[in-house]
Amino acid sequence: MEGAKGPQGRRLPAARDAAEPADLPDEAPLAGGLRVRLKDVAVHAGVSRATVSLVLRKSPLVKAETRAKVEEAMAGLGYVYNRSAANLRSGASRTVGLVLCEIITPNFAQFTAGIDEVLGTEGYMAFIGNAAEDATRQREVLLRMQEHGVDGLVVVASENTRADALEEGACARMPCVLAQRRVEGFPADYVGPDYGAGMELITEHLISLGHRNIAFIGGVRRIAPLTERMAGFHRALRRHKLKSGPVVPCAVIDRSSGYAAAREFLARELLAKGDIPSAIVCYNDVVAFGVMLALDEHGLVPGRDVAVVGCDDVDEAGLHRPALTTFTTDPRVVGREAARLLLRRIAHPERPREEIIVPPRLVIRQSCGAGKAADTPAVRRPPAHRPTGGAR
Amino acid sequence: MEGAKGPQGRRLPAARDAAEPADLPDEAPLAGGLRVRLKDVAVHAGVSRATVSLVLRKSPLVKAETRAKVEEAMAGLGYVYNRSAANLRSGASRTVGLVLCEIITPNFAQFTAGIDEVLGTEGYMAFIGNAAEDATRQREVLLRMQEHGVDGLVVVASENTRADALEEGACARMPCVLAQRRVEGFPADYVGPDYGAGMELITEHLISLGHRNIAFIGGVRRIAPLTERMAGFHRALRRHKLKSGPVVPCAVIDRSSGYAAAREFLARELLAKGDIPSAIVCYNDVVAFGVMLALDEHGLVPGRDVAVVGCDDVDEAGLHRPALTTFTTDPRVVGREAARLLLRRIAHPERPREEIIVPPRLVIRQSCGAGKAADTPAVRRPPAHRPTGGAR
DNA sequence: ACGAAAATTTAGATCGATCTAAATGCTGCG
DNA sequence: CGCAGCATTTAGATCGATCTAAATTTTCGT
Structure with missing residues (x-):
């Protein structure tokens, strides 16, 4: 186990390392086809690897003159930093x-x-x-x-x-x-929109429009945003001493779930007593689209017969007819x-x-019936008819 | 330069390497707080580093028994592979x-x-x-x-x-x-939707609906997809020996640019001769939304007065009223x-x-006025009124 | 039971950067 | 002139894996 231990694993290192500082064949970047390494830059600039490393990391230790020389060599050879290698040693x-x-x-x-x-x-x-x-x-x-x-x-x-x-x-x-x-x-650290404040804001808005029976559609899932939203919703109601309207769960958070939930809910309410809420707060915009579809199917016009609001202000919100009142969560x-x-x-x-x-920003459009309610068709030619959603 | 060359740069390696195979303090993963390395696994399993490496890469060279031993050690120590290190040597x-x-x-x-x-x-x-x-x-x-x-x-x-x-x-x-x-x-290798075929398909569709004066809105930019689209558009027209209607450029590809381009175009055409195209092929869905807005402003109902089609089948396309006829590019x-x-x-x-x-798939909705044209309002209660776009 | 072939394992160099500690060069001061 | 003190530069170990070639063990035919 001692005698024959010659150098192993050499893969033509001679060919690679023989490159003398001065007489490179030509200035072509990537001479030979192999990737240029820090070492090559060092040789070419006539300094040590350590110095090149310092230049790379913009250390103030290197003299301006030396730095220039090294940078020139890097540019000339077409050097590309290898972060994997750096990472291995430095950890970052x-x-x-x-x-x-x-x-x-x-x-x-x-x-x-x-x-x-x-x-x-x-x-x-x-x-x-x-x-x-x-x-x-x-x-x-x-x-x-x-x-x-x-x-x-x-x-x-x-x-x-x-x-x-x-x-x-x-x-x-x-x-x-x-x-x-x-x-x-x-x-952990946390960054997020203020769902609670947004819901409070938009519920306040509905209340200010005269709504007293306000439902909430969407939810079920165990994610924090739902809890926050419900809290904001209830906060606004409480401030005005209103009772919450029906809270309707929703299997998944998407358009068809919103649609299904609203459809079932409306069918139940309409058949039973005919006492449907005058406004619906939805978990988010996507759910709101489904809800509006369901209303539509029951012959109810969102924004005229029932106010509908969402959350997020997705691009589609302004595009939908009626355009959706919502609040932005500035993703x-x-x-x-x-x-x-x-x-x-x-x-x-x-x-x-x-x-x-x-913080949230309220975006008032047509689906809440703001401004006017019963007379305008709300679906055709809405009042504020500007191109939106382009550059955003 | 020869004499004093003792070992340098040791950062308490003794403390780290002294861990004997058998008597680890306890089975706690990450004993000591430092990251577990392949070497630690090797020591713990009583094999060499090379063997552990082979196990990691699922080499068939290692005996099943050895593999099991190593895998157990990895699990026990909570080993996490370090790809940066591997990358440095292997290149992948x-x-x-x-x-x-x-x-x-x-x-x-x-x-x-x-x-x-x-x-x-x-x-x-x-x-x-x-x-x-x-x-x-x-x-x-x-x-x-x-x-x-x-x-x-x-x-x-x-x-x-x-x-x-x-x-x-x-x-x-x-x-x-x-x-x-x-x-x-x-x-280079290329993967993409067949914009040309899609445009051809959708233009054919318009022609089959009786349109003879078909405009194209959107374009200007030097990207290949535009060229392909225009080519498909012209192919369909040529096959039916039709001349192309006006081709209107568009500053950027977004909704407001589409809106602006269409607005200007319509104003010009309406004032000059009143001979506007009966159908408009748009660069894509987003441009089509802008175009429909402009039509709307001029009192023209998309799908009734002018057919509008897009490209991409974005989620909003089915949501828009009138719902947009388009083709999918299956991103x-x-x-x-x-x-x-x-x-x-x-x-x-x-x-x-x-x-x-x-290959593209045609998605026929209301904006092309297919099925019926003049009588239905096209905007309210479209025929196929199912919830779409949910799970996609 | 022996040696050849196959199966399995291993030592040690290596990838390309960074890091530490030491070497070197350069001032200016007493 | 010698040396402290500062500015620069450098040698060589090191990070944690893979790779090659060789060592070792096992299997098997005769």
Whole structure:
């Protein structure tokens, strides 16, 4: 076990390392086809690898003259930094994971754009992982991100995510910002819209229009945003000493569930007593579209016979007829803030927990029947008829 | 330079490496707080690092018994694979870059979901980068992805992207699949919808409904999809020996641009001769929404007075009143196919160039005035009144 | 039971950066 | 002139995996 231990595993290193500093064949980037390494830059610039490394990291230690020489060499050789290698030694990958409960909603596109925008300016890059509202996939995604050595996470938790799932998924062991949806019992930083205040605002608006019997459609699921919304809804009612109208659950949060829930509810109410609410607050815009469809089917015109409001101000909201009254949850802003907060957290892991709540803005359109009610058809040619939703 | 060369840079390695195989303090994962390495697993399982590495990569070389022992050790210690380290040596990061010209369109959310879906099952992870239709940002994003050592790229090129920009951006030096938008002169794999066939199909449909004067709104930009669309539009017209109606450009591809373009066009036509087209083919659905708004303002009802069709079948299309006749470009399918093709290309860099064209499907709704035309109001209570667009 | 072939395991170099501690160069001061 | 003190630069170990070639063990035919 001692004698024959010659150098092993050489893969023509001679050919690679023989490149003398001065007489490179030509100035062609990537001479030979292999990737240019820091070492090559060092040789070419006539300095040590350590110095090149310092230049790369913009250290103030290197002399201006030397720095220039090195930068010239980098440009000349077409050097591309290898972050995997750097990461291995330094531990910082300048990479974050973006775990989304569901990618295919207009909200998340905006949200992701906001995140990317901020990360880009800081030289970070995001991994994207879609959990598709599935706990198992979420676990897998979290694990893979860990394997890739992300510096931190932005998590929009899937429904029914419990604190221990996140803890197990390494969210507790690295910088992690929850966005859009809180997870009870998991004390991470949080950025999200103020669903409660929005619901309060929009319910107030309905009350100010004279509505007294206000229903709530959508809900059931165990996600924090529902709790917050219901709380805001009730807050507004309480302030005006009103009792809540019927609260109707909804299997999933999408248009057809909203439709189904509303249809069943209306059929029941109409057949039984004929005492239907004069206004309906919906879990969000998408549910509201379904609800309006159901009203329509029962011959009720949203905005005239029954006021309908949503939450989110998705692009379709202004496009729908009647245009939907709702409040914005500024997903792009939420994304930006989440990214900024995560970067702060990465820089200072021990700073106190932070929470950023983005205030809602009411967007009054036709579906609530504001301005006029009974006379206008509400569906054709609405009063404020400007092009909206373009550049947003 | 010879004498004093003692071991340097030791950061308490003794404390870390002293862990004997047998007597670990306890079975707690992450004993000590440091990350568990492959080496720790090897020690714990009583085998060499090389063997553990083989187990990790599911090599058939290791005996089943040994494999079991190692896997047990991994589970016991809570080992997490470090891909950065692996990448450094092996060159494969199991990471791909997803470069999007613009994130905030419903299409790209679906597209991204399709990509993520396929990559996930293969254990890959995607970096996301939004170029926001800006060439400079696109360059930066491509560079950063290269720095992170992605194994390949899926690129939805920003407008005006020229082949040399992609070549410079390393797209030529690594597996790269273009999606949605071709880039002329850049011979990479391509996956995209068949815009030409779709336009042909939908124009044929209009012709079959009796339209003879058909306009085209949207365009100007130098992206391949426009060329393809125009070609399909003209193909259908030629087959029926019809002349093209007016072709109206559009500054940007969004709703307000479509609105502005149509408004100006209609004003001009109405004032001048009063000879407006009976049908309008729009660049895409979003432009069509703007166009319908403009028609509406001029007192023209889309689907009754003028037929309007779009392209993409975005979620809003079915929601709009009148519901938009369009054709689907299946972004999710395109995403899936792009990811699959990229993985194939990564596995076999030398295989011949491939191109996957996803066929369009016509979606006939109300805006083309199909079925009936003049009598039904087309806006209220359309015939096929089912909830759509929910689960999609 | 022996040696060849097959199966399995392993030592140690290696990937390309960063890190530490030390070496070197350069001032200016007594 | 010698040396403290500062500014710069550098050698070589190191991060945690994979890779190659060789070592070792097992299987098997005769």
